[in-house]
Every structure is written in C-alpha cells, then in structure tokens.
Amino acid sequence: MKNPQALTIGKLARHGGVNIMTIRYYERRGLLPAPARTASGYRLYADDALRRLQFIRQAQLLGFSLSEIQDLLSLRMQPGTTCADIRMRAKEKIAAVEKKIEDLERIKNALTALASACRGKGPTADCPILEALETEHST
Amino acid sequence: MKNPQALTIGKLARHGGVNIMTIRYYERRGLLPAPARTASGYRLYADDALRRLQFIRQAQLLGFSLSEIQDLLSLRMQPGTTCADIRMRAKEKIAAVEKKIEDLERIKNALTALASACRGKGPTADCPILEALETEHST
DNA sequence: ATAAACCCGGTACCTTGGTATAGAGTCAAC
DNA sequence: GTTGACTCTATACCAAGGTACCGGGTTTAT
Incomplete structure (x- = not known):
C-alpha cells in the first residue's frame, strides 16, 4: 500500500459507515466504479470513492432509490448536463x-x-x- | 356446485377485486383459511371468504402489512380479546x-x-x- | 513463523406482496 | 363430444437493497 490515500475495501466500508458487501454490491450495480487492484486482487480505493459513497448515502437519505442515484451520477458525468437537469430530478422527488x-x-x-x-x-x-x-x- | 353461495376461486377473485394467484397466496400465508374442495379438488368458498378478503384489502389500504393483518385476524378469533386490543393496534399504526x-x-x-x-x-x-x-x- | 484479520469471487438467501409459467386435469357450452 | 374456459400443484420470478456463506488466498502483527 504505497499510495497514502489508498483504502482497502474494509477501510472504505468503515469510513463510509456501510458493510463491505454493500460496497461490492454497489460496484456490481454500477454505483461505484471498479477500483484499482493490488497484484493479489485486493481492491484499492482513492478518496473520491469515499465521496462517492457519501453521495449515495445522502441521496438515499433524501429518498432517492439506487436507480435514481445511478441516474444522478451519470447525469453528473455527462458533459452538457446542466444544473437545471439536476434540479428537475429534485423537484420530481419533492412531488x-x-x-x-x-x-x-x-x-x-x-x-x-x-x-x-x-x-x-x-x-x-x-x-x-x-x-x-x-x-x-x-x- | 349445489351450494348457492359457493364461489369458485375465480369468482371470489372477481368479486374481491384481486388476482386468483393472490387468493392462493393468502391461503398459503394463512390469511385465508383453506376452503372446502369439490371431489376434483376445486376450492369452494362461502360468502364469509369474501368478507375476509375485504377485511384484508381494507386493512392494507390503512397501511397494515399482511403480517399485521394476520395478527388482527387471529386476535379477532381468540376469545378473550377485547376491543381495547384492537384499538391498541390501531394506535400503534397511527404512531x-x-x-x-x-x-x-x-x-x-x-x-x-x-x-x-x-x-x-x-x-x-x-x-x-x-x-x-x-x-x-x-x- | 504462525495466528488473526483481512480479502477474493460466486452463489444463495432475506423481506414484502405478489405474479408468471408449466403441465395436467375438469367443467360448461354449443 | 369437443373446444374453450376454468382450476390444480409446484416452482420460479419480480423489485429493492442488501446480507450471508463458502472455500480459498493474503497481509499483518507478534
């Protein structure tokens, strides 16, 4: 573990307040990108994975389903997406x-x-x- | 079908506004008692099955889960259960x-x-x- | 150097309230 | 007297959001 900010799955889970299985589940669902791996196959996460996990949990707390969160995340990645798109999702959820x-x-x-x-x-x-x-x- | 009030499962389903599979499912779950059968194995329901079905649907509309409804139904059957017991369930649900x-x-x-x-x-x-x-x- | 703690992938299981399918038997109507 | 509608059981499947187990390999600490 040469990278100072690299987290094993267990540490990411503890920091993020979720179960290890949940992280693997999110990866399978495509909510978390597949991380780098060590030579022996261990997942290695950078800090942005933690922010992503937080994003997911906050959105869940606000009533978004995992599918909707997936949608929010991919919106965010697509160039050309505007703030208005995001706000529309929020308004729909409010309704x-x-x-x-x-x-x-x-x-x-x-x-x-x-x-x-x-x-x-x-x-x-x-x-x-x-x-x-x-x-x-x-x- | 000699009994005038006997309903086949399909008729019970139509009268009750539910799917046939739902009725069988309720029977498996113990929400509906196992009905009489014809010689060939067809289920035959009396009118009280329809009332029971209505009970279940109404309670669902009021937010009770099937397990809770099961509880209400068995409470109702047990001698010695009072109105207060039922009312308590309602108050818990309100809370x-x-x-x-x-x-x-x-x-x-x-x-x-x-x-x-x-x-x-x-x-x-x-x-x-x-x-x-x-x-x-x-x- | 060895035990404890960690991680791997794959699969199965959980809850809730049903719905679907398959393959067979039965009933009613024309 | 046969076609079409109905019913039977058993099993599998759906969404949603995970959780658990298994049999193995890896790291870490003492």
Whole structure:
C-alpha cells in the first residue's frame, strides 16, 4: 500500500459507515466504479470513492432509490448536463414525497376516526374498527 | 356446485377485486383459511371468504402489512380479546404513520432547500444540490 | 513463523406482496 | 363430444437493497 490515500475495501466500508458487501454490491450495480487492484486482487480505493459513497448515502437519505442515484451520477458525468437537469430530478422527488405524505395523511385520518369510534372496551364482536374493515369504504 | 353461495376461486377473485394467484397466496400465508374442495379438488368458498378478503384489502389500504393483518385476524378469533386490543393496534399504526410522515417532511424540507439554492442554470460542476450530496449533512 | 484479520469471487438467501409459467386435469357450452 | 374456459400443484420470478456463506488466498502483527 504505497499510495497514502489508498483504502482497502474494509477501510472504505468503515469510513463510509456501510458493510463491505454493500460496497461490492454497489460496484456490481454500477454505483461505484471498479477500483484499482493490488497484484493479489485486493481492491484499492482513492478518496473520491469515499465521496462517492457519501453521495449515495445522502441521496438515499433524501429518498432517492439506487436507480435514481445511478441516474444522478451519470447525469453528473455527462458533459452538457446542466444544473437545471439536476434540479428537475429534485423537484420530481419533492412531488413524489408530497404525494406519499398526502397518502399517509389520509391513512392517518381514517385510522384516527376508527380509533376514536372505538370506546376501547368490551369484546371484539362489536368493535367498530373490525366492523369498518369488513365493509367497503372509501378511505 | 349445489351450494348457492359457493364461489369458485375465480369468482371470489372477481368479486374481491384481486388476482386468483393472490387468493392462493393468502391461503398459503394463512390469511385465508383453506376452503372446502369439490371431489376434483376445486376450492369452494362461502360468502364469509369474501368478507375476509375485504377485511384484508381494507386493512392494507390503512397501511397494515399482511403480517399485521394476520395478527388482527387471529386476535379477532381468540376469545378473550377485547376491543381495547384492537384499538391498541390501531394506535400503534397511527404512531408509525405519523413517524413516517415526519420523516418525509424532513426529506421534503431538505430537498426543497436544495432545490431553491440551485438557480437552475449553468453546468453541473457547481450545482449546489450535487455539492450538498457530497458532504455529510444532518438531514 | 504462525495466528488473526483481512480479502477474493460466486452463489444463495432475506423481506414484502405478489405474479408468471408449466403441465395436467375438469367443467360448461354449443 | 369437443373446444374453450376454468382450476390444480409446484416452482420460479419480480423489485429493492442488501446480507450471508463458502472455500480459498493474503497481509499483518507478534
């Protein structure tokens, strides 16, 4: 390991807070480029691999799937891609997140209504929650 | 088919709005009880299977997983289960949904901040969205 | 110099909620 | 009385995002 910034896969994994298998998986998926190898076949990563890993994890935290992240990464590489392209992806994701939030709000309201209709005592035979579940119902 | 209310799997599927395979899958998972069979092995369902199917679908719409639905169903069967037990499941689900909403709100806010930091023109080299993704960041 | 820790590739497995396919048997209608 | 629609079982496959195991080779530390 002559290169001072070269990381073995284990070190990259520890620094990046992921599992070694995850790194190999990302490489298979094309999210991480295939790194240099030692004579014996060990992967050797430069620092940019760590930044790439961070990119992936941050994007995941923001709700992007690995496929979408792949898309973001390849956009970034393609010359001619503009900031606007990236921003569009972000806006699309915002819209998707908003939709998911709305769906969950609807679910929450329906559940809350059911839970408050149930006075919470007695046998299940006449539980309004169970009853409601047995009948069609525009949630 | 002497029984007037007996349904073949195909009819049950159509009435319930699901795929035939889904019904068999629910049976394998234990969500639907194994029905009676004709001499030739065809499944024959009574009307309560349809109600059960509706229960499952409604509960899914409310965000319950199939395992949780299984739990609800077996709770309902157990004598001694009270309305309060059911209500507790509903409240737990409400809390989980609320947490998911909060997570998504956080994601949405982070994405919105990034998108508005990006003026949407120029090359990707200095796109604030991409930059933000490369650095650790308490979302 | 030898044990511990590391790494290799390949493959299989996990969860969730189904869907598809194959090859066979059965039922209803014309 | 045969064609077409239906059903049967068993097994495999899908997305998504990994995780685990295996049998071997390599490095590192003592």
